[in-house]
Amino acid sequence: MGKNLWSSLETDGIYHIYNRSVGNEILFPQKRNFLFFLKRWKELLFGLDVFAWCLLPNHFHFLVRVRPPDDGIMRQVQRQQTIKSKAFIAGEISWAAFLESQFQRLFMSYALAINAQEGRHGSLFQKRFKRVPILSEPKCLYLLAYIHHNPIHHGYCRHFSQWPWSSWHAFHALDKPSAVNRKEVLSWFAPTTEEALQRFDEYHQAFKCERKMERWTIE
Structure with missing residues (x-):
């Protein structure tokens, strides 16, 4: 049975979140667009713990965990003042x-900004974002390295x-x-920061996109 690309985002669940542009269009024409997308993510998706992310010209990847809606999160929800938040x-x-x-909201606000900047119209992202x-x-661990490896995989760098x-x-x-939960990610590798960073780097350097794991990727 194939993987579920559109799972419900359950509290404490870890997910590979990804999406790409329609028609292979460029999502981030300028440096400021990368920065704006990350800013909007931080403003709107406060309910997610981020473990890893990567933005590429026509798609993006995030590895996240869904945070429980505790008192601090609920205060942020109240500040949204949207139909859904209410x-x-x-x-x-x-x-x-x-x-x-x-x-x-993230996709719509970002698309509106790019449409205004580039003089285009219509949708920018594929309609349903993937959440596996x-x-x-x-x-x-595989997806942590896969996400960081993605620019190499697509030939953007070495x-x-x-x-x-x-x-x-x-x-x-x-x-x-950083908005990334580095402390928890490093704890996956070793109890001390120095040793964890060494193992983090070793794991990334040794990483290969194994065929048996390809079903967890966007390609």
Whole structure:
């Protein structure tokens, strides 16, 4: 049986989130567009813990965990002042439904900005973003490296450090703030930061896109 590309976003679930442009169009024509997309993600998708991300010219990948709607999250939900946020607060829709509405806000607001910038019209993203549940630690580790490896896989660079639009850099600048949950990711590799970073790098350097794991990728 094939993988479920549109699973419900359940609390504490880990997911590979990805989407691409319609007609293979360029999603990020300028540097400021990458930055704007990340800014809107942070503003709207506060209900997700991010473990890894990568933005490429015509698609993107994120590895995330769904956060429970605790008091802090609920305060952010209240500030949204949307029909869906009010419905969630009233108990009329699920947390998953609210999160999906936030994704739609992200895609719509980003598409409107690009359409205005580029003089285009219509949809920019494929209608349904993919969200595949990750149910084991090996798959989680695989996708962490796969996401960071993606620019190499598509021929945009020869090393992770050469592609500026991925979370790989956040793990090599621990003194700088980041929206990525680096502490938890590094805990997957070792109990101490120094050893974890060494194993993180070794795992990425040794990574190969194994055929048996290709079903977890966008291609």
